Amino acid sequence: MKVKNNSNQSILCVIAHPDDEALGVGGTLIKHIDKGDEVNIVIFSIGETSKIKKNINPDRRLESAENWSKEVGSNIYSILNYPDQKLDTVPKLEIIQTLETIFKKIKPDIVYTHHDGDINHDHQIVSHAILTALRPMNSFNLKPEIRTFETISSTEQAPNTDKYIFKPNLYVDIENVWEKKIKALKNYNNELATYPHPRSIKSIEALAVKRGTESGLKKAEAFYIMRKIWL
Template sequence: MLESLKNKRILVVVAHPDDELLGLGATMHKLISECNCVVRTIILGEGITSRSDKRDPKLWGDELKKHRQNIEDARAAIGYESVGVYDFPDNRFDSVDLLDVVKIIEAEKQKFQPEVIFTHHGGDVNIDHQRTFEAVITATRPMEHEKAHTIITFETPSGTEWRASSDPKHFIPNFFIEVSEENVEAKIKGMESYEFEKRTFPHPRSPKALKILAQQRGIIVGKKFAEAFVIIRTIS
């Protein structure tokens, strides 16, 4: 499967700043640096205003400006060709018409012409992740001229594993990509760029926890490090 990703145009569609790192940063670093992939990521939400009781972007002006700089630093750490940033309300994607999100993804597809799309697992506890997944699936219906032939979802630490144990939408990976320690360190470097998102151990977004997760996913498939995915659809 890795061979089929080489030399591809890949679009990464995420809900928040830092999501483009947490579930797949090491893999993207590998695909860009070793597999000649051109990767653009789009971040749909502003990612911070839900920390107030009411949404008021003006109250978070300085933080949002800093967030934008953090996005650029993270982009450089992974090697993304470009990043598109939108401002859907943080943790309130359910207050937005799904069609509005779909239209953004369709426009990005038209401009970038990706062959592969990576996005969130549809069963994440975070509503924005769920809606992003739904929008991607809607925007990539397998019509005759749809160029994005492969849709792959990733786990997001502190969003995927917190789903209730009784919920049927758990993340059950069917595709693993071996990554190197260098790839993992690039992911951690990018994550540490996010001043408002990084955490200390044992939080799942801490450097130590991210490395442990890469080791754990690697152990499952007999490798030192790996990241795990679910293939939703691929057409040969």
């Protein structure tokens, strides 16, 4: 299934940490922007350390996120400054109400967020909170499509059981924006590693080729449509 070419949509990408958007949904966001959609990013935590290089401070990670967003043409709508890897210490109701406030203002047509089976617990919390905040009978009468994406080094590291496995049902052709995705991703150089680490360029490309092979494309990003309501 390919993305329908509707223009002027409001797109919201909600992520736990900087670089999650670049890795998991970067090519698709670039395609949205190229066709005129407005793309907003919400980041839960800048993170106290880099995943790869432990001496990278939060200011450097924030700069990387801003540079990535500027390069692709998206907008960092909000940085929530929740504690890194400690979202389970924040009351769930607080997280849900924060998201509800954002949804009311942005009124997204499509929301992208983490696969709820990722090994990273922050990813799980963000994903579950979005599904709750956007329950069909929400008080602000929004029914956006919710798409979850895989984050290399987190999704595939989870146990190989039904509870955790990422089972995509939507594929987006990113062959024509692949070079733009990788060029923008290099704003996060401090989060990249050398092969065979999953956060190497070679591994990232291998995943894109794998998803492409599954869908008859050369390179693709894969998603699971968690909820879609046709009005």
